[in-house]
Amino acid sequence: MVKLLKYLQGATGYAVLAPLMMILEVSMDLMQPKLMADIIDIGIMHQNAAYVFSTGMKMILAALLGLIGGAACSVFTAIAAMHMGEKLxxxxxxxxxxxxxxxxxxxKTSSLITRLTNDVSQVQNMVSMVLKTAFRAPLLCLGGMIMVIGLSPRLSIVFLVAVPVILIAVVIILKKSFPLFTAVQEKIDRMNTVMREGILGIRVIKAFTIEARQAARFDEANEHLMQAGIxxxxMNMILxxxxxxVxxxxxxxxxxxxxxxxHQSTLPIGKIVAFVNYLxxxxxxxxxxxxLVLNFSRAKASADRVNDVLDAAPxxxxxxxxxxxNGFDIEFKNVAFQYNEHxxxxxxxxxxRIEEGEKIGIIGATGSGKSSLVSLIPRLYEATAGQVLVGGLDVKKIKLKELRENIGVILQDSILFSGTIEENLKFGSYPADWKAVEEAARAAQAHDFILEKENAYQSLVEQRGKNFSGGQKQRISIARTLLRKPKILIMDDATSALDMATEAKLQNTLQQRMAKSTILMIAQRISGVRDADKIIVLENGKIAAxxxxxxxxxxxxIYRSIAVSQLGEEMLANG
Structure with missing residues (x-):
């Protein structure tokens, strides 16, 4: 928790003012029982109406000042906590x-979402509570103890017994509750995973009519979260x-x-009333x-999860x-790769080796390592062994920003962002003039269908491009990458949703527009790679040919069997 306090920077003044205002409120609260005792013991016992009135006015003034202090503390606390939440x-x-x-x-994505939302909210709420309660409670306790000792040292022994008993209970329960709240946050991760899969995969779920099974999965995750929360x-509710x-x-x-x-006339009745009020x-x-303890145990678990991400070294x-x-030829030297050590x-x-300006096709069965191979070039993943070189330099020694700015990657799973078509096309190329945007769209065979939209390039794109077909999303993704004019273009089965005629037009356009660029094209169809300068055939993570x-x-x-299955012997014989 302490490590995260640096995110209060910028709102430090409010974080300091909040406790100061709380001190004002607590001071006024502590005055009230003593003034009340004076009214009883002096004003009422001696029938002094003037004293009752003047002391009553002091109580009203103290109450008003306490109200101002409490309200100001709440305002300053809210500003500080919200500011910290935003920064964090x-x-x-x-x-x-x-x-x-x-x-x-x-x-995992679902866990990162939980940490970014729920865990940050827990920390933010804890900071808000600390700025109010963590100062108010000790001040009231300490101030109350001082006042009761002043009223009757003998009677205050009651507090000296009660307070340590409560503190021991707090420490024991805090120690036991912390791991339980860590488990709660993990159950939230699991529930978010099931929920995210259920929402993103809703089409598959409906196609297989397994809504009941998915509902059961969510119910199970939800039930586990409930049990962990209970x-x-x-443990905390015992406190x-x-x-x-006590x-x-x-x-x-x-x-x-x-x-x-x-009864023994050793203590005035007014002091008994004050004593009970202080109690x-x-x-x-x-x-x-x-x-505070109830929230701290949960906030501590959330803070640790947030720190796990903040402390992670890329x-x-x-x-x-x-x-x-200084060049854009590509070479793999004895490269091996695994996603993690397990x-x-x-x-x-x-x-x-791929010479600069060459067009390379990569083909192979599913799981042969095609996507893994191309992901090593822009360092989306790191090679486990061997070297990947671009322009004669190991990619590990090239500035990461420059490397990726010169490499365009088009994935099979085309991700669009909420906004307009134009904003999506310019996503990685701000600023880009209108002529360049239109040229890229034409090259990707996207211009015509975009114009058919009611608002053309200003048409809205829903989240993840749900209002576009697979082929339309792929063409917008291709145009988005072409707009950057990359020196190395990687197309990871990026035309799988296009019909043969559109794909042929796209290939011709790429040949002209990207003539000087190095192109790596992963394809499942022979037609997508047959005119490449070289074709790499992968099998089980190794180069077959x-x-x-x-x-x-x-x-x-291997290649011939793929070609025959797709084109037939007769087509191959005719060239």
Missing amino acids: RQALFDKIQTLAFLEIDQF KAQH GPVVML MNISIIAVLWFGGNMV VQIMHALIMVVM SIQDQDCSLAM SETVLNDLSF IGTHQELLAKSE
Whole structure:
């Protein structure tokens, strides 16, 4: 928790003013019982109406000042806590953007969303409570103890017994509740995972009519969260009754011993009234401590989860001696890759060279490592062994920003963002003039269908492009990448949703527009790679063959079998 207090920077003044205003409120609250005792013992006992009136006015003034202090404290606390929440969410989001795919895979998307929302809210609420309660409760306790000792040192022994009992109960329950609330946050992660899958995969769920099964999965996750929450709250809810029991016993003790002292004329009755009022104030302060403990155990678990992300070191980052790029040929030297130390080897001992300006096709069965191979070039993942070189330089030694700015990656799963079509096209190319945007859209065969929309390029794109077909999303994604004019273009099965005629037009346009660029094209269809300068055939993470279309038909059984299954013997015979 303490590490996160630095995000109060910018609202430090409010964080300081809040406790100061709380001191004003507490001071006025502590004056009230003493003034009341004076009214009883001096004003009423001596029938002095003027004294009752003047002391009553002091009580009213103290109440008004306390109201001002309490209201100001609430306002300053809200500003400080909201400011910290905003800064912390921004820092967390910025940190996530710097993480490599490896760390994101480890944290999991649903967990990152929970940490960015629910966990930050828990920390924010805790800061708000600390600024109000963490100062008010000790001040009331300490001030109340000082006042009761001043009223009757002998009677104050009751407090010296009660307070340590409550503090021991707080420490024991806090120690036991912390791991329980950590489990609660993990159950929230699990529930968010099921919920996210259920929403994003709603089309599949409806297609297979498994709504009931998905509802059962969510019900199970929700049930586990409920059970974990009940278990955690059971432990904390013991604390409230313990405090009430101790304090009620204390009130009985004060009335019993105090009554005897009044009977013996060793203590005025007004002081007994003040004593009980101070006791109630201290009880309320200790209940605040209980609430603080209840929230602290959960906020501590959330703070640790937030710090896990903030402290995570990106596995892919610039080296101290990062170099500028000086060429765009690509070479793999004995490259091996696995996603993490516990996973299987995905790529094994890959070695090949791609000259600058060449068009390379990559083909192979599902799971052969095609996408993993191209992801190593822009360092989306890091090679486990060997070297990946661009322009003769190991990609690990190239400035990351420059490397990725010169590489355009078009994925099969085309992700669009909420906004307009134009905003999506310019997503990675601000600023871009209108002529360049239109040229990129034409090259991607997207211009015509965009004009058919009611608002053309200003047409709205819903979240994840739900109001566009798969082929339309792919063409917008291609245009978005072409607008950047990358020196290296990677197309990871990016035309899978296009019909043959549209794909052929796109290939012709790419040939002209990207003639000087190095192109790597992953495809499932032979038609997408047959005119490439070289085609790499992958099998089980290894290179099975490299060559042109005609060379592979002659020497690669794997390639020929794919070609025959897609084009037929007759088409191959006719060239």
